[in-house]
Amino acid sequence: MTSGTVRRYRNYIGGEWVEPASGEYRPDIDPADSRTVLGEFPRSTAEDVDRAVEAAAAAFPAWSSLSGPQRAAILHKAANILEARAREIGEALTREEGKTIGEGVGEVLRGVAILRYFAGEPLRPLGEVYSATNPETFLYTERVPLGVVGIITPWNFPVAIPLWKLAPCLAFGNTAVFKPAELTPLTAHLITEVFVEAGLPPGVLNLVHGPGSVVGEAIARHPKVVAVSFTGSNVVGRHLYQIASERGARVQLELGGKNPVIVAEDADLDFAVELTTSGAFRSTGQKCTATSRVIVLEPLLHEFTTRLVERARSLKVGPGIDPTVYMGPLVSEEQRQRVLGYIEIGEKEGARVLTGGHELSEGDLRYGFFVAPTVFTDVEPGMRIAQEEIFGPVVGIIRARSLDEAIEIANGVPYGLSASIVTRDIRRAFAFARRIQAGVVHINSETAGAEPHVPFGGMKASSSWSREQGRAALEFFTQVKTIYFDLPPA
Ligand code: NAP
Numbered sequence: 001m002t003s004g005t006v007r008r009y010r011n012y013i014g015g016e017w018v019e020p021a022s023g024e025y026r027p028d029i030d031p032a033d034s035r036t037v038l039g040e041f042p043r044s045t046a047e048d049v050d051r052a053v054e055a056a057a058a059a060f061p062a063w064s065s066l067s068g069p070q071r072a073a074i075l076h077k078a079a080n081i082l083e084a085r086a087r088e089i090g091e092a093l094t095r096e097e098g099k100t101i102g103e104g105v106g107e108v109l110r111g112v113a114i115l116r117y118f119a120g121e122p123l124r125p126l127g128e129v130y131s132a133t134n135p136e137t138f139l140y141t142e143r144v145p146l147g148v149v150g151i152i153t154p155w156n157f158p159v160a161i162p163l164w165k166l167a168p169c170l171a172f173g174n175t176a177v178f179k180p181a182e183l184t185p186l187t188a189h190l191i192t193e194v195f196v197e198a199g200l201p202p203g204v205l206n207l208v209h210g211p212g213s214v215v216g217e218a219i220a221r222h223p224k225v226v227a228v229s230f231t232g233s234n235v236v237g238r239h240l241y242q243i244a245s246e247r248g249a250r251v252q253l254e255l256g257g258k259n260p261v262i263v264a265e266d267a268d269l270d271f272a273v274e275l276t277t278s279g280a281f282r283s284t285g286q287k288c289t290a291t292s293r294v295i296v297l298e299p300l301l302h303e304f305t306t307r308l309v310e311r312a313r314s315l316k317v318g319p320g321i322d323p324t325v326y327m328g329p330l331v332s333e334e335q336r337q338r339v340l341g342y343i344e345i346g347e348k349e350g351a352r353v354l355t356g357g358h359e360l361s362e363g364d365l366r367y368g369f370f371v372a373p374t375v376f377t378d379v380e381p382g383m384r385i386a387q388e389e390i391f392g393p394v395v396g397i398i399r400a401r402s403l404d405e406a407i408e409i410a411n412g413v414p415y416g417l418s419a420s421i422v423t424r425d426i427r428r429a430f431a432f433a434r435r436i437q438a439g440v441v442h443i444n445s446e447t448a449g450a451e452p453h454v455p456f457g458g459m460k461a462s463s464s465w466s467r468e469q470g471r472a473a474l475e476f477f478t479q480v481k482t483i484y485f486d487l488p489p490a
């Protein structure tokens with residue numbers, strides 16, 4: 001695309017596509033080929049946020065007064081529209097975020113499943129009936145919406161994460177101001193289009209593009225935003241928690257991970273290698289649930305390492321739009337530099353790169369943000385590359401002498417999002433499930449992977465104790481009203 005044909009996108013506020021108050025835009029580029037500009041998106045400011053919040057506040061009374069089935073009908077429609085547009089939106093996702101087309105379309109279809117699940121939520125029980133001291137009293141609880149909710153999301157799952165927040169947010173009767181990551185505005189635009197097409201009333205969902213430090217910050221500080229649901233990095237999340245909770249807003253954080261897979265002595269090696277490869281390198285390692293540490297029991301260490309390195313070398317890296325590619329680019333040059341920086345740190349700390357460890361710039365790859373799948377060995381549990389989230393195609397092998405030690409290493413990080421073990425031994429699996437400090441535990445499946453109808457979230461530094469998705473979403477997006485219903489004298 002040449003600059004002459006680049007489309008300018010807008011914010012969506014109060015039912016209209018509008019220019020940002022600043023009149024400024026920023027280009028959205030393809031990380032597999034940075035010469036390609038996919039569009040220009042608003043650089044909004046606090047003024048736009050204010051308008052969006054006012055629109056959401058104005059829409060709240062009518063939207064929250066609709067019945068559950070009425071709101072559900074719109075979500076069902078949105079699901080059908082998204083399904084019909086899965087290929088187109090999946091391609092857009094691949095072009096702007098970089099993951100492979102299989103993952104891009106797969107993520108959109110997951111979005112469809114999320115919408116369908118949450119379309120059913122307002123039809124399920126929303127309260128309880130109690131026996132009161134006075135036999136005449138009808139005593140019950142009801143889950144009611146909160147009001148205007150801020151939705152702030154990262155770039156790595158630009159369809160699934162916004163949808164698993166927006167779907168329950170709207171289904172339960174809240175209105176939303178949605179601020180997507182600046183790196184993935186196109187998918188956010190397309191999701192919004194789907195809701196508009198499905199007939200969502202004006203002001204119920206408002207989309208404001210722009211930098212987090214301006215737009216996200218303004219949402220978190222706005223007195224009419226009663227709750228904020230955030231997924232992203234720990235540094236930003238903690239800051240946002242402080243400013244929003246300080247003024248009494250409800251806050252939910254889904255943050256980083258440093259997810260381990262333990263390869264037990266009895267593991268099937270090829271199976272363990274496949275789960276590790278997929279967990280570490282799918283989506284270029286840019287999943288909060290990606291595998292970044294492999295803790296291998298000593299007897300298997302040598303053979304596992306050899307096979308993992310072989311497998312990592314065999315992966316085809318390139319633009320994700322090519323269906324034969326296994327791994328696409330990093331999302332941005334900044335992320336690539338961050339990943340290369342961690343590789344340098346690892347080498348300085350004394351770990352050894354067995355494969356990868358460098359960028360890829362042959363031929364057309366030089367226009368994208370590619371890094372080779374990287375495997376470190378001789379990683380010690382205390383090293384920075386074994387403690388800090390890298391968020392790229394880098395996995396470190398750590399040796400353990402016993403399952404006890406492996407679990408101790410697995411737990412020895414600030415994070416606690418997901419974790420996995422590969423074993424055929426029911427006792428080992430059980431001990432792991434019991435003792436691992438992770439919000440999402442996998443036995444014989446990779447660390448990444450989450451179904452939409454069950455709770456998702458991390459322990460320790462990986463969240464704010466909250467969970468998302470499934471019935472857990474009800475906890476965040478509604479509040480409890482207790483009703484003592486007595487009759488006046490006859
Ligand atoms: P990030 O930098 O924290 O950004 C997340 C969102 O917050 C973006 O929309 C960002 O805007 C915005 N933001 C930035 N500064 C802000 C501020 N001062 N106030 C309010 N909002 C602000 O995270 P990221 O780099 O996009 O995403 C990667 C991180 O997300 C990783 O740590 C990963 O583990 C985590 N993640 C966690 C989960 C989970 O469910 N636990 C899932 C996926 C990702 P910009 O667009 O301007 O950056």
Ligand code: MG
Pocket residue numbers: none
């Ligand atoms: Mg960021």
